Amino acid sequence: MTVRVAVAGASGYAGGEALRLLLGHPDVEIGALTAGGNAGSALGEHQPHLLPLADRVLAETTPEVLKDHDVVFLALPHGHSAAIAAQLPDDVLVIDCGADHRLNDPTAWDRWYGGEHAGAWPYGLPELPGGRDALVGARRIAVPGCYPTVSSLALAPALAAGLIDPEVVVVAVSGTSGAGKALKPHLLGSEVMGSLSVYGVGGAHRHTPEIAQNLGRAAGRPIAVSFTPVLAPLPRGILATCSAQLTGGGDEVRAAYAKAYEHEPFVHLLPEGRWPTTAAVLGSNAVQLQVTVDPDLDRLIAVGAVDNLTKGTAGAAVQSMNIALGLPETTGLSTVGVAP
Amino acid sequence: MTVRVAVAGASGYAGGEALRLLLGHPDVEIGALTAGGNAGSALGEHQPHLLPLADRVLAETTPEVLKDHDVVFLALPHGHSAAIAAQLPDDVLVIDCGADHRLNDPTAWDRWYGGEHAGAWPYGLPELPGGRDALVGARRIAVPGCYPTVSSLALAPALAAGLIDPEVVVVAVSGTSGAGKALKPHLLGSEVMGSLSVYGVGGAHRHTPEIAQNLGRAAGRPIAVSFTPVLAPLPRGILATCSAQLTGGGDEVRAAYAKAYEHEPFVHLLPEGRWPTTAAVLGSNAVQLQVTVDPDLDRLIAVGAVDNLTKGTAGAAVQSMNIALGLPETTGLSTVGVAP
Amino acid sequence: MTVRVAVAGASGYAGGEALRLLLGHPDVEIGALTAGGNAGSALGEHQPHLLPLADRVLAETTPEVLKDHDVVFLALPHGHSAAIAAQLPDDVLVIDCGADHRLNDPTAWDRWYGGEHAGAWPYGLPELPGGRDALVGARRIAVPGCYPTVSSLALAPALAAGLIDPEVVVVAVSGTSGAGKALKPHLLGSEVMGSLSVYGVGGAHRHTPEIAQNLGRAAGRPIAVSFTPVLAPLPRGILATCSAQLTGGGDEVRAAYAKAYEHEPFVHLLPEGRWPTTAAVLGSNAVQLQVTVDPDLDRLIAVGAVDNLTKGTAGAAVQSMNIALGLPETTGLSTVGVAP
């Protein structure tokens, strides 16, 4: 079986990463590549690392160009997916790397993104409780945000097992590619290198309600999430430090994490004493996790690392595609990082 | 008045930064420079940025070499200062950039550093409540650790004003120079660049009891500190994100911070809407702070940035020297960073 | 004597660096700060490292705002200085950090920059033969380009002494701040970090004729310059590797360099066996040089390092101001870098 896949937003970072992975997927044929302002130019001008596709010319992002494919990846700015998706046939698998269809709560959408909500789609994080079932046979999938992916996986086992209080603190440090190719002064290399900064502090970051939604689902009750993102000088990678008060002793913590992920191909609880690094997951679909207890505070500390563009975006999209189409879940994906 | 200053450990990062600042201090004459394994070699081989001192030859670190100075900076590995200091005359101002004399509690010393405690000295963080008075006329000063400096300044006003609960969460991201010039695999450039990592998780980092000591002094009661340090790919700078539950509404928060630091020459509460970056304080003695309230959680979030080698180490040493000797506190120090 | 200085283009990198240096200059009072698109906003929004000036509001760049000063620094895009300068009084010292007045040859101007040439001004590189004399008492000064500064100083002694052939090869690696704050995709942090690239290859870079002009002046005959700039992932610093065939043996090389710079406060020929690094000159006005001979090829290799924003731009501007006004040449400038 060969699946024909179109990528809308092929000149951006999410689209480029999707293409990098799809080029290595044995069951995929890459179809239309589209863009907004870059339509008409060769992909090689924007993605020089995708040599086999360098001469492909970008089409305009329209339903007509996209519709005759088995799968359409939408890697568009937030708010642009719903209108396109509505014009694609129901039997086309549409995978939205943007935020449009992640949140269940229209009020939350309006508060953090603004405007009318396009409705939630099956959520592409199969490692959450019940997550995989929702994707089997799906034809519309919302790819999780990068911060929610690692934060949710780092805390869900403890919440699902009732081991921690429903107030969690997440401070996640990220490379710059999560912000996309937008031309903003604070994203210039001269500003980023040699500097650390924060943004979206105090619950203002749009990923806050998405983390809360995931954790609430895992816990079966509302979870209060204090989320602070930090920008650091590297292109890729997120390291999330997550903590919460234990409800009891910490004896069951490690077993709960080990059990939660024992059959997961991409989520790895490291041996005791080793801690995740983003370099170890660069370009891979793996999540590396470690968990410990602060003995003075009876507080759980869970740390996770992902590549924000791979497992944090495009890898999750491919993984979800595999599940939806009944392909082996790991096809075209790797747990081997590119390091050093 | 000219003060003659010796620097022990002149080939390391703390010693080098001390010399960089002392070269710009109008009242200082630089005396003996000493080292351990690097004794006998020229400073220029180790600190090529200190051009005016490039031909100075490093002596062995001995009391004899150091004693005939007005001030001695000790920038030695932890545990090496006490023995040297004990052999220096009482009227020599000894400023220890190491940890030997920071902690009041011998039990804490033994647990986090090991061995017998050498006793606490006046603590070189004048911006803490009562901190400045303890330094006037002092002849022994313990320079704070880099993480405790920024974390304590970010949380002390809220604790002193009773605005937050006595449980705080600090996640601080640091450049690599805080780890010194030790030849360890994880500090190699190839490992550091492109990666984020954690260490000392779960209360294991030695700066945890020092932060708790400072915050306890500010609050007047014990403070539980959850501290997680993150290593990021930049040479200098610490960005600390600190949070805690508010005891009441957040209305008094900003005023408390503004009042705490209104007369401080080096601690700057930024205007609302601007957030600290480490680039803005590179090479300067400034601390940039911002504080906000998460309205959904009634949680205070305070963020601070320092240069770990300047205000976080050698700048604090010079500032403390100035106070101890009755010089204007800001002499030889700057609030202007080197950016971009 | 206090000199009142205005800075036009205060929100850019060259303007910011000029202000950083001027804040430490004991004879300077900082007057008007102007900008183009950023006029009306506070300097602190653009240059958060310049804390003492954070609340200063940027004025529009007009002759009226600038004229009532002793000195005006122009840190404007290329092509914008001439019109402003023409409307400033003759007795105001105008220092142009842009390229408008560097080239003597109108044809070269037209080829590399385009349009009519505004005419050459005294050139702010006092370390070139005859360079200092041209600046004494000057009221119009053209600050050299960053690449020409280090490349010219690295090769001039050998050319002036007739030790090398008139064909030189310069490959210079630079940080990103030399490109300014322009919002271009290839300058985004995500693109820069982890990558090396070339630009302006084959004589296309605008600094090529400026290097040739300087070297021709030193040699007393035309010099053919092969110049290739490389962009590397760091904010500041240029390392230039320069080579040429020796005309004779290499015995006189070191002596020629030592003699050329023996009285220069900012140009340092390193001891044999040590090589320049850009970290050693970060934020300083120093140039570090080393020179050797490839014994198999009878070829001279000279390597120089500068901070492109300091000695490569704003430091040269301050140094030239000092000379022009009769102040000690090193006032407000340092040979001490900020490292690591």
Added chain:
Amino acid sequence: MTVRVAVAGASGYAGGEALRLLLGHPDVEIGALTAGGNAGSALGEHQPHLLPLADRVLAETTPEVLKDHDVVFLALPHGHSAAIAAQLPDDVLVIDCGADHRLNDPTAWDRWYGGEHAGAWPYGLPELPGGRDALVGARRIAVPGCYPTVSSLALAPALAAGLIDPEVVVVAVSGTSGAGKALKPHLLGSEVMGSLSVYGVGGAHRHTPEIAQNLGRAAGRPIAVSFTPVLAPLPRGILATCSAQLTGGGDEVRAAYAKAYEHEPFVHLLPEGRWPTTAAVLGSNAVQLQVTVDPDLDRLIAVGAVDNLTKGTAGAAVQSMNIALGLPETTGLSTVGVAP
């Protein structure tokens, strides 16, 4: 057909990259993993990115452990391969990632490496004239050095076609992983980040005679190579700028390069106007090249980019293995980089 491969030196950078590629090679089964000082520990402690092999324990590097494999990769310090290889059966394919068997000239070996020469092996750069034939059926292969790979490919077509003079200038900028995991002060992250430096200047770098050997073979006469390596702050990647005087006009240059590499799967001459970047080849086996002529100097400028660990070391090793064993040359290798 499944090939059983052992890797000696599995805890280093070259060995780790070999394993990363071999994990993706469909015809390879990974056998023994050995190390020197790290023998006895788990691979996951040293190579956390190689998740599928994390629990494998490293054996001592001995002939006994290595001999029962179809292929042995030696990723050992220079000078250690010959003794091991001499004790491995003749029909085992031994691929040496070190320098021991690269140079034909014992005098050159003694001068640049020291000691007795172990003799040259077939050279693993199939894209050089005649290079592929030498590898078919070989059972001993010397993997080229990283700098020689990109420098030779960038200049060979012009030399083979007689288009340039026999004196070439190569300045190549490299990331830090080429220096390996050696614990040297100048390789610490704090020293590397934010800095550019040179080393091995004036013909002192060991890759100089290897480049000359390759270019001499391509040209059919001796070539004088001026080679200067520059260290830049990134983990991986080499960008080489190479230049030489044209013997005639430059009209034939592009055609010569296009023809030389038209059938090569890994060497890509970019379309005119695009220039290589190291980010575009990160983790891939591709070489990106561009060539132009400086019209004022009649000088050829060729620029190439490779990942020093992939095409520059371990990718070349896998490519050579494929050729030697009669597998399709591109098996297990990619031309798709990991960017941004």
